[in-house]
Amino acid sequence: MRKTNRPADIYLRxxxxxxxxxxxxxxxxLKPLEESILDFVARAxxxxxxxxxxxxxxxxxxxxxxxxxxKIKSMRQxxxxxLTDTEDARRKQIELTQAALLHFDKLSKCIVQATKVPK
Known part of the structure; x- marks a missing residue:
């Protein structure tokens, strides 16, 4: 396969x-729905x-x-x-763990690397 420099190539890399x-x-x-939930939590x-x-x-x-x-229970496990406490003990806040943040760091590095044109 010939290397090209189309924008789609960045995504494929x-x-x-x-x-x-x-x-x-x-x-x-994670299962696909869990990944969608994780992305939503991360964006929030x-x-x-x-x-x-x-x-x-x-x-x-x-x-x-x-x-x-x-899914939330599975993702916690x-x-x-x-889940972190709020001022109302009956309500729990959903947050990413440190390990999840590190996962997003790795994905970010992949994005940067993918944008580099291969020689």
Missing amino acids: FLQLTEVIHGKPSLPP GQANERLSVRDMMARDEFGSPAAIHG KGWIM
Whole structure:
């Protein structure tokens, strides 16, 4: 296959680089819906938005409240997210763990590396 410099090539190189990360996970792998939830939690955190379990369970795009609750529980057990207390002891805030943040750091490095034109 001939190396080209189309914008799609950057994305394809990124996918290739992320295969290495997924091949050596520091945390148990996530299912596709869990990945979507993780991305949502990460974006909320990046925007300094508070995201409670109740807020998350109200998101229709992730399925029923029971399904979302099950995914949150699974993601906590796998070490991707954590629940922290709020001023209301009945409400828990969803946040990324340090290991999840390190995973996003690795993905960011893949993006930067993918943008470098191969020789």
